[in-house]
Amino acid sequence: MGEPEMGAREANHQIERILVALDASAHSLAALEAAASMAARFDAELVALFVEDVNIRRLTELPFVQEVGFYSGRCRRVDVRELSRQLRIQAGRIRQYFKVTTRHIQTRCTFVEFRGHVSSEVLAAASDADVLILGKGAWSTVDTGRLAPEVRQILSQAPASMLVLRAGTRVEPPMRVVYDGTPLAEKALKTAVALGEHEDGHVRVFVLADDSDEASRLKKKVQNQLATSNVELSFQTLNEDSVSRLAYLVVHEERGTLVLPTSEHTLEDEAVLDFLDKTRAPVLMVRKGGKYAGTNDA
Secondary structure, eight states, rough: OOOOOOOOOHHHTTOOOEEEOOOOOHHHHHHHHHHHHHHHHOEEEEEEEEEEHHHHHHHHHTTEEEOOOOTTEEEEEHHHHHHHHHHHHHHHHHHHHHHHHTTTTEEEEEEEEEEEEEHHHHHHHTTTOOOOETTTTTTSSSEEEEEEHHHHHHHHHSSSSSEOTTOOOOOSSSSSEOOOSSSHHHHHHHHHHHHHTTTTTEEEEEESSSSHHHHHHHHHHHHHHTTTTOOOEEEEEEGGGGHHHHHHHHHTTTSSSEEOOOOTTTOOOOHHHHHHHOSSEEEEEEOOOSSSSOOOOO
């Protein structure tokens, strides 16, 4: 029997619940826009989670923590009541932006607020999500362009697939996907195809193989699976020793999206985290956790 046919229709019903974790940064606003677009694309429920970091309030209780007046330049104790008011205003602005951003989405969209430890609250909410979307520099007081500490922790522990992107970017073509024939790579391929059909219809497949025969077999497998789809395919072969070449190809790209199959141990690799630090393009890390199976298994 031939390879099963595959198209966006099969993948559409698989992503049912998307979680986007928010703070007041521009990175999180980009994440929210990406989440809204993906929810509309996959007809999925969207949950936006805003976490008021409990550590901010705890810092104000320390005697050596002061604020400096913008005009006077004088140091003074932080006014807890004023801080609470500012945090409420901040949450209200984000809630309003959520309403505006999701007004065109037909599926259920929910905005929830918690006060607590950021990573703990996000990880708890992500346990019931198919895809978790994060702003690269969220919850960081200084925008370094690298993964914020809380984002790193969440990436290493969340069971769901995860999309990470920086301010000023969005999920857009060209779509790129890493493929080695494993079930996780099949899931990543289907996701890239669904996104590619929605955009310019082109998907670039980075085939990971040890030799030319294996590369040809995997390429033919992908072509057979996508024979009836509406995407245009292009291929590039990488071997295990040239995965760094992949980083070189996409790390400095301002546009495009990389779909990357990631096992439970992948994000413990500093090389992968370093890649995520450097790349400017959105990266969707497809994992086996969550309800989103992305396969044709019976």
